Amino acid sequence: xxxxxxxxxxPSLVDDDVNNDALLPLCLAIPPPSPLTVNLSRHPNELxxxxxxxxxxxxxxxxxxxxxxxxxxxAGLRSK
Numbered sequence: 001x002x003x004x005x006x007x008x009x010x011p012s013l014v015d016d017d018v019n020n021d022a023l024l025p026l027c028l029a030i031p032p033p034s035p036l037t038v039n040l041s042r043h044p045n046e047l048x049x050x051x052x053x054x055x056x057x058x059x060x061x062x063x064x065x066x067x068x069x070x071x072x073x074x075a076g077l078r079s080k
Contacts (some may be wrong), residue, residue, distance in 0.1 A: 001051075009026050009050035014059075 058065035
C-alpha cells in the first residue's frame with residue numbers, strides 16, 4: 001500500500017512463497033479483526049479501487065488466494 005501511495009498503482013512482482021512463509025507466524029498470532037480489515041480501513045477507497053482495477057484481487061482479498069489453495073488440496077485428496 002505504501003509503495004502504491006508513493007509511486008502510483010501499477011502491477012508488481014511478488015514472491016508469494018517468501019511472503020507466505022514470513023507472514024504466517026505473524027498472521028496466526030493476530031486475533032480478529034483480521035489484519036486485512038485493519039489495513040484496508042487505513043487507506044482511501046480510491047487507492048483500494050485502483051489496486052483492485054489491476055485485476056489481481058488476491059492482493060487485497062487474500063481469502064480468494066487461500067480458497068484456491070484449499071480447493072487444490074481438496075482435489076488432491078479426492079483423487080487418491
